[in-house]
Amino acid sequence: MDGVNKELEQIFDSFDKNFIFKNKSVLQSNYQPNEILHRKEYINQVASILAPLLRGERPSNLFLYGKTGTGKTLSMLYVMKELMKRVDKIDALKLRIEYLNCKLKKVSDTEYRILAELIKKLGGNVPATGLPTQAVYSQFIELIDSEDQLVVLILDEIDQTVKKISDDFLYNLTRLNQDLSKAQISIVGISNNLTFLDEIDPRVKSSLSEEEIVFPPYNALQLQDILNKRAVSAFKEGVLQEGVIAKCAAYAAREHGDARRAIDLLRVTGEIAERQGSKKILLKHIDEANEKIEKDKIFEIVKSEPKQFQLVLGSIIKLVEDKKGEAIFTGDVYNYYQELCTKNKLEILTQRRVSDIIQEFDMHGLINAVVISKGRGGRTREIKLAMTNQIVKKIKEIIKDSIDCF
DNA sequence: CGAGATTCATGTGAAGTATACCTTTAGGCTTAA
DNA sequence: AAGCCTAAAGGTATACTTCACATGAATCTCGTA
Numbered sequence: 001m002d003g004v005n006k007e008l009e010q011i012f013d014s015f016d017k018n019f020i021f022k023n024k025s026v027l028q029s030n031y032q033p034n035e036i037l038h039r040k041e042y043i044n045q046v047a048s049i050l051a052p053l054l055r056g057e058r059p060s061n062l063f064l065y066g067k068t069g070t071g072k073t074l075s076m077l078y079v080m081k082e083l084m085k086r087v088d089k090i091d092a093l094k095l096r097i098e099y100l101n102c103k104l105k106k107v108s109d110t111e112y113r114i115l116a117e118l119i120k121k122l123g124g125n126v127p128a129t130g131l132p133t134q135a136v137y138s139q140f141i142e143l144i145d146s147e148d149q150l151v152v153l154i155l156d157e158i159d160q161t162v163k164k165i166s167d168d169f170l171y172n173l174t175r176l177n178q179d180l181s182k183a184q185i186s187i188v189g190i191s192n193n194l195t196f197l198d199e200i201d202p203r204v205k206s207s208l209s210e211e212e213i214v215f216p217p218y219n220a221l222q223l224q225d226i227l228n229k230r231a232v233s234a235f236k237e238g239v240l241q242e243g244v245i246a247k248c249a250a251y252a253a254r255e256h257g258d259a260r261r262a263i264d265l266l267r268v269t270g271e272i273a274e275r276q277g278s279k280k281i282l283l284k285h286i287d288e289a290n291e292k293i294e295k296d297k298i299f300e301i302v303k304s305e306p307k308q309f310q311l312v313l314g315s316i317i318k319l320v321e322d323k324k325g326e327a328i329f330t331g332d333v334y335n336y337y338q339e340l341c342t343k344n345k346l347e348i349l350t351q352r353r354v355s356d357i358i359q360e361f362d363m364h365g366l367i368n369a370v371v372i373s374k375g376r377g378g379r380t381r382e383i384k385l386a387m388t389n390q391i392v393k394k395i396k397e398i399i400k401d402s403i404d405c406f
Numbered sequence: 407c408g409a410g411a412t413t414c415a416t417g418t419g420a421a422g423t424a425t426a427c428c429t430t431t432a433g434g435c436t437t438a439a
Numbered sequence: 440a441a442g443c444c445t446a447a448a449g450g451t452a453t454a455c456t457t458c459a460c461a462t463g464a465a466t467c468t469c470g471t472a
Contacts, residue, residue: 306454330416350456355417371417375465378415 019239020274020281026234027267029260036078037229038222039071042213046079049211050186053150054086056093058184061174061208065194066215069258072190073156075215080154094149101156118153141176144183151185158189174207217257223249226259227266235270241282244269251290265289295391301364302395308349310399311340312357316367317392317399320385329380330355344404358383 252262269289362369
């Protein structure tokens with residue numbers, strides 16, 4: 001018994017001796033800063049478009065674009081918070097703002113579920129299944145229309161949804177106002193995909209994006225500001241080696257100015273420094289962190305891939321290692337893959353499919369596959385691994401867990 | 407020797423199929439009036 | 440009668456397969472110099 005306690009004490013002790021973090025949550029992705037840097041202009045735009053709400057008028061539908069980590073959601077939520085503060089002071093005004101991230105797994109699947117989720121947020125109740133979609137619609141409308149009120153629906157990552165469902169859903173939403181007698185509704189769509197609006201029905205397009213705001217990526221300097229600000233409350237004083245912030249910002253700026261990425265990088269860097277028992281965060285920790293994030297991403301992909309994919313990847317790795325330096329081709333991979341399938345008693349997919357799978361790996365950046373023509377030797381893909389040996393080794397371990405190869 | 411035809415091994419697109427997972431519907435059962 | 444549940448029926452997305460055709464440079468063919 002005593003032994004266990006000592007062990008625990010040690011763990012707690014080492015936690016206590018944490019030199020690095022003061023408040024790590026500041027660097028976690030759901031953290032809401034109370035001031036948003038370098039987005040003032042856009043926040044103002046959003047605010048001025050939504051301002052009519054305060055007079056009880058329906059604002060235009062609004063559409064926000066921008067790549068990931070450009071502060072769209074953050075800005076929107078901020079404006080929403082400020083608006084609500086203001087509205088609370090005005091008695092006569094009934095305003096509801098509902099935020100829904102369409103990408104969340106439990107929601108994203110269908111029109112039905114999005115509506116169900118919205119209804120739940122508005123205080124209604126729908127069974128998880130069973131009702132006709134039309135019935136859910138009318139319940140939704142009834143719920144909104146039950147009072148004299150203004151409703152703003154913020155639909156985040158809406159492009160994800162529309163890819164899965166048709167744009168009828170959006171069309172219906174934009175026309176909701178016609179079915180309402182007392183209440184009025186505005187829609188704010190947020191999309192990561194800059195070309196999203198080009199892909200949807202023009203009727204929807206015109207009514208959904210009465211106003212549009214594009215959020216540009218942050219540049220390296222702006223990222224630095226953001227990181228600096230967060231670092232102050234996240235880290236203990238003096239733990240940052242000079243240049244750490246700048247380097248983090250530079251890394252993220254290279255990746256289309258994604259602030260989320262920058263913050264993640266900074267956090268992971270801190271975690272690595274902490275784990276190594278370092279008293280300061282050094283530049284070299286950033287490289288490790290960057291690699292770790294990269295690695296995690298790859299592992300995530302590999303792990304979530306079905307067995308067939310893992311077999312193909314296993315075949316590729318095996319062949320590349322065997323043929324040191326020499327390029328390998330689709331045919332080789334397919335042959336070896338067939339062997340592996342037999343060995344593992346799995347069904348053999350057609351070459352057509354394997355070809356697609358290889359292409360997918362290429363898209364994920366796990367391998368480099370270029371289509372070449374070998375003249376009379378035919379056409380094929382020339383395949384190379386695009387990962388460091390370390391990562392390959394790890395992947396082999398992951399694959400080995402589920403499949404007998406190598 | 408060179409232009410054009412041929413060839414190889416596989417890429418690529420379209421369309422069809424199997425499967426799993428949903429939604430809808432309808433019928434039956436329960437409940438409450 | 441209304442509400443609820445469930446099983447069967449109908450839909451739809453996904454992951455493949457099948458079929459058919461496209462590719463593009465090495466190689467072959469054959470006419471010509």
